[in-house]
Structure formats: structure tokens, C-alpha cells
Amino acid sequence: MPFVLQIMGTVGVVGWLSFRTGQKTVNELSTQLTSEITFRIEERLQSYLSIPHQINRLNADAVRLGILDPNNVEQLEKTFWRQMQQFEPATYIYFGSPKPEFVGAGEENSGITLGYSNSAPPDKSFDTYTTDALGNRLALQSSVPGYEMLGRPWYTTAIAEKQPVWGDPYLWYAPYPNLALPAVTAVYTPELQGVFAVDFSLSDISDFLRQIRVGKTGQTFILEKNGLLIANSGEAAAFRETDENVERILGTESDNPLIRSTSEYLNANFTDLNQISSVEQLDFQQDNRKQLVRVSPYRDEFGLDWLIVVVIPEADFMTQIYANAYQTVILWTIALCVALALGVLTSRWVLAPILRLNKVTQGLAHGEWEQDIKSDRQDELGQLTEAIAQMAEQLQSAFTDLEDRVNQRTADLAQSNEALLEAKEKAEVANEAKSKFLANMNHELRTPLNAILGFVQVLQRSPNLNSEQQKNLDIMQRSGEHLLDLIHVILDMSKIEAGGMALAPEPTDLRQLCHDLSNLFLIQTQAKNLTFALNLPPSLPKFVHADRHKLRQVLINLLSNAFKFTTAGSVCLTITEIVSQPKEITLEFTIADSGIGIPKSEQIKIFEPFQQTDSGKQLAGGSGLGLTISREFVRIMGGEISLESTVMVGSTFSFELSFPIVEEEAIAPTKIVDQVPASSQAQYKILIVDDSRINRLLFTKLLKPYQFQVAEAADGREAIAQWQDWQPHLIFMDWLMPVMDGKDAITAIRKKEEGDEAIIIACTASLQLDEISSFIDHGFDDVLGKPFHANDVFQILKTYLGIDLIDVEQPELSDSD
Numbered sequence: 001m002p003f004v005l006q007i008m009g010t011v012g013v014v015g016w017l018s019f020r021t022g023q024k025t026v027n028e029l030s031t032q033l034t035s036e037i038t039f040r041i042e043e044r045l046q047s048y049l050s051i052p053h054q055i056n057r058l059n060a061d062a063v064r065l066g067i068l069d070p071n072n073v074e075q076l077e078k079t080f081w082r083q084m085q086q087f088e089p090a091t092y093i094y095f096g097s098p099k100p101e102f103v104g105a106g107e108e109n110s111g112i113t114l115g116y117s118n119s120a121p122p123d124k125s126f127d128t129y130t131t132d133a134l135g136n137r138l139a140l141q142s143s144v145p146g147y148e149m150l151g152r153p154w155y156t157t158a159i160a161e162k163q164p165v166w167g168d169p170y171l172w173y174a175p176y177p178n179l180a181l182p183a184v185t186a187v188y189t190p191e192l193q194g195v196f197a198v199d200f201s202l203s204d205i206s207d208f209l210r211q212i213r214v215g216k217t218g219q220t221f222i223l224e225k226n227g228l229l230i231a232n233s234g235e236a237a238a239f240r241e242t243d244e245n246v247e248r249i250l251g252t253e254s255d256n257p258l259i260r261s262t263s264e265y266l267n268a269n270f271t272d273l274n275q276i277s278s279v280e281q282l283d284f285q286q287d288n289r290k291q292l293v294r295v296s297p298y299r300d301e302f303g304l305d306w307l308i309v310v311v312i313p314e315a316d317f318m319t320q321i322y323a324n325a326y327q328t329v330i331l332w333t334i335a336l337c338v339a340l341a342l343g344v345l346t347s348r349w350v351l352a353p354i355l356r357l358n359k360v361t362q363g364l365a366h367g368e369w370e371q372d373i374k375s376d377r378q379d380e381l382g383q384l385t386e387a388i389a390q391m392a393e394q395l396q397s398a399f400t401d402l403e404d405r406v407n408q409r410t411a412d413l414a415q416s417n418e419a420l421l422e423a424k425e426k427a428e429v430a431n432e433a434k435s436k437f438l439a440n441m442n443h444e445l446r447t448p449l450n451a452i453l454g455f456v457q458v459l460q461r462s463p464n465l466n467s468e469q470q471k472n473l474d475i476m477q478r479s480g481e482h483l484l485d486l487i488h489v490i491l492d493m494s495k496i497e498a499g500g501m502a503l504a505p506e507p508t509d510l511r512q513l514c515h516d517l518s519n520l521f522l523i524q525t526q527a528k529n530l531t532f533a534l535n536l537p538p539s540l541p542k543f544v545h546a547d548r549h550k551l552r553q554v555l556i557n558l559l560s561n562a563f564k565f566t567t568a569g570s571v572c573l574t575i576t577e578i579v580s581q582p583k584e585i586t587l588e589f590t591i592a593d594s595g596i597g598i599p600k601s602e603q604i605k606i607f608e609p610f611q612q613t614d615s616g617k618q619l620a621g622g623s624g625l626g627l628t629i630s631r632e633f634v635r636i637m638g639g640e641i642s643l644e645s646t647v648m649v650g651s652t653f654s655f656e657l658s659f660p661i662v663e664e665e666a667i668a669p670t671k672i673v674d675q676v677p678a679s680s681q682a683q684y685k686i687l688i689v690d691d692s693r694i695n696r697l698l699f700t701k702l703l704k705p706y707q708f709q710v711a712e713a714a715d716g717r718e719a720i721a722q723w724q725d726w727q728p729h730l731i732f733m734d735w736l737m738p739v740m741d742g743k744d745a746i747t748a749i750r751k752k753e754e755g756d757e758a759i760i761i762a763c764t765a766s767l768q769l770d771e772i773s774s775f776i777d778h779g780f781d782d783v784l785g786k787p788f789h790a791n792d793v794f795q796i797l798k799t800y801l802g803i804d805l806i807d808v809e810q811p812e813l814s815d816s817d
Helices: 002-064 073-086 153-161 203-211 257-269 315-365 380-460 467-498 510-520 522-527 548-564 614-619 626-636 693-706 716-726 742-751 769-777 790-801
Strands: 090-097 101-108 111-117 126-131 137-144 170-172 178-188 192-201 219-224 229-232 239-241 246-248 280-286 289-299 305-313 506-508 531-535 543-546 570-580 584-593 642-646 650-662 673-677 685-689 709-713 730-734 760-764 782-785 805-809
Touching: 002 073, 002 090, 002 178, 002 192, 002 203, 002 219, 002 289, 002 305, 002 315, 073 090, 073 101, 073 111, 090 178, 153 178, 153 192, 170 246, 192 203, 203 219, 203 229, 219 257, 257 280, 257 289, 257 305, 305 315, 506 548, 510 522, 510 531, 510 548, 510 570, 522 531, 548 570, 548 584, 548 626, 548 650, 673 790, 685 693, 685 716, 693 709, 693 790, 709 716, 716 730, 716 742, 730 742, 730 790, 742 760, 769 782, 782 790, 790 805
Parallel strands: 531 570, 685 709, 685 730, 730 760, 760 782
Antiparallel strands: 090 101, 090 192, 101 111, 111 126, 126 137, 170 178, 178 192, 219 229, 219 305, 239 246, 280 289, 289 305, 506 543, 543 650, 570 584, 584 650, 642 650, 673 805
16 A cells, blocks of 8 residues: 555656646746847847948048048949948938038839939929949939928937937838838038938848747737837738828737737836836736746947837647646556556565575675575566676676786886876977077077168268158167067067066166157057057156066057057057055056957957957957067066957056156166267277178178278188288177088187187177077187177277277157157
8 A cells, every 4th residue: 555655646746746847947948938039139130230330430431531522422322322232231321411412322123223412492302313233323213302401300310419329210111111210420520521321121120020930929029118119020010001191100009919918018017118127027918828028128339229029928838738737647547557456466576586685685795705696587586686696706706807907007007107208208309499499580580680770870870860860760770679679579478488587677767668659659650640648647756666678568569459450549558656655656557549449259368379359360460479478577577467348449458567666866867878989099900700791781881980990701711711811809700600600610710829819709699698608618708699789899899909989979859759
């Protein structure tokens, strides 16, 4: 009897739970289904509704850039004609000027027609023309009198709002009655040029809603907050045609019963539809049948404020659940009868052998392997007995083999360790190859850069330069030095990956640093007709203790990106004082632009190495390392970069850093001076050894104006011959050369008589600080890194030849420059 009661109770509980679970599943499924349908509708609306404003923005930008003349009717007509072919959702594209004058193009009877009106009295007619295959007027199709453009709602709305907005939906009769929604924007340059507008048909939205399956009999529709229908999935339109007129209808006036009753319920449940500001999950009764409703507000940046309504009858889901419940009752009755008949027989037949098997398994658990485990039965219990006997044999064998397996696993582990060691060695070889590649690249880039910066310095010493030329040369020099910093950035990236990057703080004039950046980006500012704003707090200390090179590189990277992706508007660098103490100050650096912005989905990955936004790949290219290095530099300096961005509005990068304040009295005043050799000195002989003709010419240009005698050699072998024949007072020798390099050449010179007395300076483009001692060990007296400054060359001549140097003050660029 207990067994039978268990069967009855179990089947009953399972049936009840099945029914309740079905109801719960229906609620969850309906919620999920309506949510997915709403998401699909919102996604389609966002895609569909963005196109008219894109067209207006393209046309407005073309006017502002002088590409499109708002007074050229033929140009406007052809532009709109082409856009009608390119943008399928648009039904009419037009422009109205204050003259007043109307120009437009629209689709009519499977073709594109042109519309024109100048509201000229007495008829003030609106003329429509057919077009040929090139968008030219063919013939006058119709002329409608009484057109007053300046009083049209689309025109007055755009003038009043002064920004891109939606006009009110209106009924459009050509070529058939239709509900249209205009996107409008006024164009100022800065005077009002007119209003661009794009109409598109709301019936296309209804067509899309009809394609969505909403259960078996469900419906979806879109309302304005005043209750008027925008679109619906029913067969009826969102407006009503009468004998005399065409008028829009409320949701409560729809011919579809489900849409009409749902709208009536919403009006009864909410005194004002403007109260619906978030998603509402509702239900109501229609003809004693429960209806499940989801209402979702839809808004956009241009002023739309609609309600998306999805309604599904609960009966669409519950029919199968009721059928399942009925089947469960039938099965419960049958199971009860069978259980009563078989319960007693089965219990007697099964119980005895199970008890015996229980005793056997207890013995196996205690290690009693040698048991008589046999059974004459051929049923499942007999098979179970045989399986237990086989299990006993397998357990005994498993215990025997366990030790062998442990030994084998130990051997495999040792082999894995050897493989890991081999992989580690390969990784070290790869890392060494990368280091050699970076070193070679460093040398190849520094060599031409040495010539560029060197000849700029030669030109700067010309007495015939005017202020504009001097300014341009200064900009070239700063840009070349920035390129040199970029070479350092590539090497810094390698150091960052290896965890070897460290700070090099020094007294830094932040105000001068920012003005230098303003001058650096002056050409880009002027070329793009942008506004560059530099906002510094009045209380900014004169000097702070900071790593000037890393801070400068971070600001250059962020400003460079801002200029790349900004085509109109402004770029702004702002420093804000956050916390100020007597010996320390915390500043926030902000770089803001009015560029194209960065989508949310891409704002995280742009800080990863070699990652760019899709727009970045299309517009600017680049290596994808700038933001990665900037973030690491800011972290090393104790801060973190944050990003706020809105697509087509702009981006703002910011970070906070704390700096020790350096007292201005502790910084010796400096002037921008050059030191050049005095005119009254002996004529020293200088030998230039370099395989680059340009580098040899650079030395010649630097030295000959100061009465130095200069000779040249293209490789180490020529250098040895020149040294023996000419006996120069000092040799500048390149390290890497064909035929014979600098290492072999200095070794040969030092071995010869009087070779130890020769003054030889190594010139190299691959110099690192830790390599200086190795050049000295090879016999060089000193090292000159490329690219070098003229002052570096003159200081070496002073050190080793004792020449006199005089100060020549250089002109300094003002902040306004």
C-alpha cells in the first residue's frame, strides 16, 4: 500500500507541477518574445530613421564647405535626383530658401520627378517635372497653385529649432495617400541659407511590422503620445480615407479589434500616455480572454517620442498546455492501475537477490576478492550479478597496475618538463631576434633623420633668414625631434613589454610645454580650419618635477588623434587644478575634440596594441600603438586615462597626475643660445669618415664656415689612407660602413706608430646609453650619437682641440607663433 500511495502522489504532483510550470513558462516566453520583437522593431527604426538625417547632414555640410550652392537650382535638382537613387527609404528630398524658393526630388509612379516653386504671385504654383536618365527636366507634369512655402510646418519648425529635428507626421497624397514624416535642418553660414528636408513613408514601417510573426494572432503597432497611430501590423492603414478627405486615426479608432481594444485599455489605465516613460509589462481581458501587452517608449536625439506596443493573446500559448494536462490525468489513471497490479509481484521477485548482492558488495568493499559470485538468473539481476563479478576482477587488476601507471606518469611529466625548457629557449631566441630588429630599425631611421635635423641647423645659422623662414625652420626642427621621439616610442614599447620602463623626472615648465605643442600643431589647425584652445589655470606653478618626455609624448599622441578625427569644430587642451599643496599639486589633463567619436563597442579595444576603430582604419591608418603607449606612460607616472565619447559629437580623454612643485628660484634662468667657434683660432684639420655622402656633406657645411679644413672618406680603408697622408687633428668616424667598418678601422690605426695619439670620435645611429662604454673599450675617445646637434659637435671640438666657443642667442618663438 505505501508503494501504491507513492506512485499516486508522485504522478499527481508531477501533473500539477507540469501545469504550473507550463503557465510560468508561458509568462516567461511571452515576456521574452515581446522583448525580442520590441528589440527588432527598435533596431529597424534606428537604422531606418537615421538615413534622412544623414542625407540632410551631407547636404548641409556640402553647403558649408562650398560644394553645394543653395542658389543653383539645377545643381540642387541633380544632387537630390542622385540621392533619391542612392537612399531607398527617402520618398522626397527638398530644400527651401528664404527667397522663397523650393527645390525637390521625389519618387512618383516608379520614377523620379522634380518639384520647384518660387511662390511667385499670382498663382504661387508648385510645378512638377518628369526627368530623363541623367536627372534633367523633361516636361511639366503638373502645376498646383496656392503654394506658400514659408508657412509650411516643416520650414517653420526647422527655423524655430535651429538644429536637426523631426517635423510632425502629415498625410501626403502623391502618388497615393500616404503618411510621411519629415526630417528637417536649417543651414546657417552664419546667415540663414535655407532648410533641407527629407520625407520618408511610414507605411514602410507598417510593412516591416507585418513581416514579424507575433504568436498566432498577436499584433504590434506604434503610437504617438497623443494616441495617433504611426504604423501597425494589421491590414488597415494608419489613416482613414473618406469621400472628401484623408485623415489620421487614433489607435482606439483602428479597424483591427485587438489594436483598438489594446489602445482603449492603455487610455483607461493611463490618464495621459506621456506618463509612460519606461517599459510596461501589462495584461487585460478581451472577450474573457487574457491579452499580454508590452509597451516600450522609443525616443531619439531628434525629438521622436513614440510608444511601441506588442500584444499577444495568452490563448496562443495555453492551448497545448491544456492538452498536456488532460493527457497527464489519463496517464496518471493508467499508471495507478498498473502499479497496483505489479507492485506486489515485483517486490517479491526482486528483493531476495538484491539482498544477496548487497552482502557480496560489502565483502568487496573490505577487500574480499575471492567470493563465489554466481547466479542462474538470465534477467537484469543475473546480468547485474555477472557485472559485479567482472568488477571484482577488474578492481583486483587495477590495484596491481596502479603503481606501473604512477611510474609512467612520472616519466611523462619529466618529458613535458624537457619540452617546456625547449619552448623557453625558442622564446628567448625569438626575443633576441626582435631586439636585433629594433636595433637595426633604430639605426636605419636615425641615419636620414640626422641629415634632416643637421641641415635644418645649418639653415638656421644663415644671416639672411626673415622671421617667417626662421619660424618655419623651428617648426621643422621640432617636428624632426618629435619624429626622433617616435623612434624612442617604438623602443619604449619593447621596454614596456619587458617591464623595464622607468621614469626620468626633471624640472619641467608645463606652460612652455603646452605652448610648444600649440606651435607643433599650428599647421594642422590652419589646414583643417579648426580652433585649437589651450586653457591653463592662472595658478599653474612655473616648474614641476615631471618626466617631461613621457608627458609630452602622451599629450602629442592624444592631440594627434584629436586632429586626425576632427574635420570641423575645435580641439581643446585643458589643465585643471584638482588639489594644490605647498609642495605638491594634482592636475587633470583633458583633451577634447568635436570629431567623429568612438562607438561604445570599440572604446575598450582601442587601448590594446595594434587595435584601431573601424573609422580609424578608414580615415587615418596608423600603427595602433599610440593609445597603448600613452596609457602605459600615464600608469607609470601614477595615473589612468579615461575616455568619454559620443558618435558624431566628439571624444574627451583625461587623466590626473600629481607632481612635486619646484621652486622657481632653484631653476637657473636660461636663454636659447647656440655656441659656435670663435673666428680667431687655428685652422684645424678634421677628417669625416662616413659611407653616407649626405652625412659627410652635413659635417662640411657645419665646419667650413668656421675656418676648419675638412677631408672626407667613404669607408674605413680610405680613412686609414687619409690619416696617414693628411694627419688630421680629429676624426669623426661612422661605426657601420661597407668595405671596412669603424671597428676594424680604429683597430688598424691604433696598431700603427703614432696611432695612439689620434683623436677619433665614434658616430653611430644605434647608440644606447649602456653601449657608450663598449665604444670606449674599442679605442674611441668619445661617442657622438645620431642625430646630433651642431652644439654637440662644437663641444667635442672644444673638449679635444681646445677651441674657443662664443654664445649666439637664437630668436625664440612667441606663444602667439
